[in-house]
Amino acid sequence: MRVEYINPFISAVQNTFKTMLDCDVHRGVPVLKEGICPRFEVSGIIGLSGLAIGTVVLSLSESVALKAASTMLMCETSTVDNDVIDAVGELTNMVAGSAKAKLSQYSLMVSLPNVIIGQNVEIRFPSNVTPISVPFTSPWGGLTLDVGLVAIAEPIAQPIAEPLAV
Amino acid sequence: MRVEYINPFISAVQNTFKTMLDCDVHRGVPVLKEGICPRFEVSGIIGLSGLAIGTVVLSLSESVALKAASTMLMCETSTVDNDVIDAVGELTNMVAGSAKAKLSQYSLMVSLPNVIIGQNVEIRFPSNVTPISVPFTSPWGGLTLDVGLVAIAEPIAQPIAEPLAV
Numbered sequence: 001m002r003v004e005y006i007n008p009f010i011s012a013v014q015n016t017f018k019t020m021l022d023c024d025v026h027r028g029v030p031v032l033k034e035g036i037c038p039r040f041e042v043s044g045i046i047g048l049s050g051l052a053i054g055t056v057v058l059s060l061s062e063s064v065a066l067k068a069a070s071t072m073l074m075c076e077t078s079t080v081d082n083d084v085i086d087a088v089g090e091l092t093n094m095v096a097g098s099a100k101a102k103l104s105q106y107s108l109m110v111s112l113p114n115v116i117i118g119q120n121v122e123i124r125f126p127s128n129v130t131p132i133s134v135p136f137t138s139p140w141g142g143l144t145l146d147v148g149l150v151a152i153a154e155p156i157a158q159p160i161a162e163p164l165a166v
Numbered sequence: 167m168r169v170e171y172i173n174p175f176i177s178a179v180q181n182t183f184k185t186m187l188d189c190d191v192h193r194g195v196p197v198l199k200e201g202i203c204p205r206f207e208v209s210g211i212i213g214l215s216g217l218a219i220g221t222v223v224l225s226l227s228e229s230v231a232l233k234a235a236s237t238m239l240m241c242e243t244s245t246v247d248n249d250v251i252d253a254v255g256e257l258t259n260m261v262a263g264s265a266k267a268k269l270s271q272y273s274l275m276v277s278l279p280n281v282i283i284g285q286n287v288e289i290r291f292p293s294n295v296t297p298i299s300v301p302f303t304s305p306w307g308g309l310t311l312d313v314g315l316v317a318i319a320e321p322i323a324q325p326i327a328e329p330l331a332v
Contacts, residue, residue, distance in 0.1 A: 047213020047221070047277025055213070055278050085290045111213025111277055112221050112295060112314060118287040123280055124251045148278060 002151075006030060006132045008102035009056065009147045012095045013136060020094065021071045025143065028135035034127075039144060041065070041119065042080060044092025047111035048100065051156070054149030055131075056099070057123055058092045061141040068140070080117060089113035095145070105155035168317075172196060172298045174268035175222065175313045178261045179302060186260065187237045191309065194301035205310060207231075207285060208246060210258025213277035214266065217322070220315030221297075222265070223289055224258045229307040246283060255279035261311070271321035 010027055017023045043059040060068065062080065069087035070077050077084055092113045100108035116123065123146075125131050131148035176193055183189045209225040226234065228246065235253035236243050243250055258279045266274040282289065289312075291297050297314035 045211065045280065047215065049213065049215050049275035049277045053276070053278045055280050057280075082293045086293050089290075089292050109215035109275065110219070111215045112219045112316065113292065114211065114221050114223075115290045116282060116287060117290065118284050121282060121284040121287050123282050124255075125280060126255050126278065127248045127252050129278060150278065 003030075003132065005103065005149050006134065006147055008099040009095065009145055010134055011102070012098035013058070013134075013143075013145050016091060016094045016098060017068075017138065020091070021068055023068070023071070023138055023140065025136040025138040028137065030132050030134045032130050033133045033146065034130065040142065041117065042084070042088055043116045043121070043123065044088045044113050045116060045123065046092050046096045046113045048096060048108045048149065049111070050100075050106050050108040051153040052103075052106040052108065052149050052151045054129075054147065055125065056092065056096045057131075057144075057146040058088070058095055059144045059146070060088060061143065063141040064138060064143050085115045085117075088115050105158045106151070107156065169196075169298065171269065171315050172300065172313055174265040175261065175311060176300055177268070178264035179224070179300075179309075179311050182257060182260045182264060183234075183304065186257070187234055189234070189237070189304055189306065191302040191304040194303065196298050196300045198296050199299045199312065200296070206308065207283065208250070208254055209282045209287070209289065210254045210279050211282060211289065212258050212262045212279045214262060214274045214315065215277070216266075216272050216274040217319040218269075218272040218274065218315050218317045220295075220313065221291065222258065222262045223297075223310075223312040224254070224261055225310045225312070226254060227307040227309065230304060230309050233306040251281045251283075254281050271324045272317070273322065 040059040040061045042065040048054040069084040129148045206225040206227045208231040214220040235250040295314045
């Protein structure tokens with residue numbers, strides 16, 4: 001995965017959390033990963049396809065998932081129920097949707113968001129894809145973003161390149 | 167999800183296992199599910215997008231995953247390593263790719279296959295999507311197919327309808 005692909009996803013996480021949840025998230029150092037072992041309990045996952053194919057995994061600690069859902073639903077929630085699952089899926093969908101708009105040269109479409117729940121769950125990518133993992137901190141707890149994206153056709157030429165922030 | 171969407175995925179599982187692995191799989195009774203709790207340890211997951219969006223989950227018992235990988239790799243393997251993960255991802259990709267060809271009215275594209283590993287893992291769909299779950303038996307052990315698909319635009323008219331087998 002080319003490292004500059006990750007920037008639109010990082011901005012998308014920060015903007016989505018700020019706009020939807022009034023929550024400031026701060027990113028740590030992105031790392032290349034061989035596989036993915038989400039460090040958190042509740043992970044939204046969504047596929048991307050177009051001139052590139054890929055996956056976005058937004059992995060949230062339970063405290064972040066509950067606070068995010070409580071804010072979106074405007075009522076306190078203390079267990080990971082269907083409403084929390086829908087909220088995490090919707091956040092994942094918004095992150096992927098916002099990033100794809102900035103990667104228009106790949107004409108990406110998003111699939112349906114799913115939410116994976118469990119302790120010690122591994123979410124692995126094909127061995128020929130090295131995803132980039134970005135840790136974030138927030139006042140509610142930790143989260144990570146993992147993105148694997150592979151071009152399968154020539155991108156459409158763009159007049160202005162996105163500046164490289166990573 | 168409309169029940170007739172599931173037939174191309176059922177055929178795709180049977181044909182992929184027969185063609186790639188020389189393994190006869192027999193389907194049980196499809197059920198509508200509120201969420202998904204794969205009953206098996208190794209699950210391939212892939213997104214679909216186009217005029218419909220969705221997810222395919224192919225959940226394999228460890229014995230099926232190992233036997234399938236051994237057959238594809240033409241060498242015995244006894245642990246779920248990177249080769250097994252790649253083989254399960256590739257099987258999931260083939261099932262989704264084969265089914266999408268029979269659902270051409272939705273102009274579907276597949277995303278990247280991921281593989282989820284763990285005990286007691288839940289893979290949930292948005293609450294407004296009811297996936298169909300199909301159990302299969304095989305000489306190597308059990309597997310399940312779960313498919314959730316939602317039309318987001320009018321399908322392209324097709325001259326001949328697929329016969330309804332479910």
